[in-house]
Amino acid sequence: MTFEEDxxxxxxxxxxxxxxxxxxxALIKNGENHGIFSSFExxxxxxxxxxxxxxxxxxxxxxxxxxxxxxxxx
Amino acid sequence: xxxxxxxxxxxxxxxxxxxxxxxxxxQIQFALGAxxxxxxxxxxxxxxxxxxxxxxxxxLRAQSLPMPNPLPVQALVDTGASQxxxxxxxxxxxxLARRGIATCDTAAGRxxxxxYAVSLSFPGTDLRRYDMLRxxxxxxxxxxxxxxxxxxxxxNWHFHYNGQSGGVSISD
Numbered sequence: 001m002t003f004e005e006d007x008x009x010x011x012x013x014x015x016x017x018x019x020x021x022x023x024x025x026a027l028i029k030n031g032e033n034h035g036i037f038s039s040f041e042x043x044x045x046x047x048x049x050x051x052x053x054x055x056x057x058x059x060x061x062x063x064x065x066x067x068x069x070x071x072x073x074x
Numbered sequence: 075x076x077x078x079x080x081x082x083x084x085x086x087x088x089x090x091x092x093x094x095x096x097x098x099x100x101q102i103q104f105a106l107g108a109x110x111x112x113x114x115x116x117x118x119x120x121x122x123x124x125x126x127x128x129x130x131x132x133x134l135r136a137q138s139l140p141m142p143n144p145l146p147v148q149a150l151v152d153t154g155a156s157q158x159x160x161x162x163x164x165x166x167x168x169x170l171a172r173r174g175i176a177t178c179d180t181a182a183g184r185x186x187x188x189x190y191a192v193s194l195s196f197p198g199t200d201l202r203r204y205d206m207l208r209x210x211x212x213x214x215x216x217x218x219x220x221x222x223x224x225x226x227x228x229x230n231w232h233f234h235y236n237g238q239s240g241g242v243s244i245s246d
Contacts, residue, residue, distance in 0.1 A: 059174055067187075068154060069155050069224075071181065
């Protein structure tokens with residue numbers, strides 16, 4: 001599965017995960033949830049251990065607050 | 075307050091003009107107020123070094139894979155930015171793997187940006203090094219700086235901006 005497909009997968013399970021894990025971080029790869037972590041860094045370390053240096057999705061559960069880059073057009 | 079590191083940046087600008095007393099020669103003058111002008115025009119620019127994050131570096135070492143060289147770049151201190159942002163050229167040079175996405179509100183509307191893990195340091199200063207920071211990818215193609223330092227990093231700073239003298243002081 002691609003990185004983009006993992007994003008779609010996360011969106012499909014996010015609501016369910018948010019019931020118990022709001023604010024925590026899910027590690028998603030190949031259409032599977034590989035664990036819930038208290039911090040981005042912990043999920044990142046686990047991703048390196050499990051998959052090596054490849055794209056993975058580390059997504060904060062129920063985080064609706066966007067980042068601001070107000071001087072940027074990006 | 076105990077400061078662990080400190081950087082003071084006082085811009086000193088010189089102007090040159092033909093020396094009226096020695097034809098053919100150039101006179102160099104300290105340009106009073108020009109440092110303040112430069113600060114107002116360019117903003118707070120710092121020399122920083124961007125590298126792969128600590129955990130990726132350990133993984134590369136463990137696998138005997140080549141380590142990308144740290145990239146020395148100019149960074150703009152941007153109070154309008156939530157967290158660290160890097161130009162796409164840095165992402166590609168360090169061969170960073172994507173770690174997620176972030177929804178970003180910008181002057182041009184809402185955007186989705188890729189998220190990476192990097193380390194950030196301030197060579198030549200005592201400011202602390204960050205072994206792992208999240209950074210979003212942005213397009214800074216037409217800018218003299220290739221990195222935005224946002225409020226996530228500034229949250230650790232005592233930051234003094236003197237627009238009148240053109241001086242900036244940062245400590246942590």
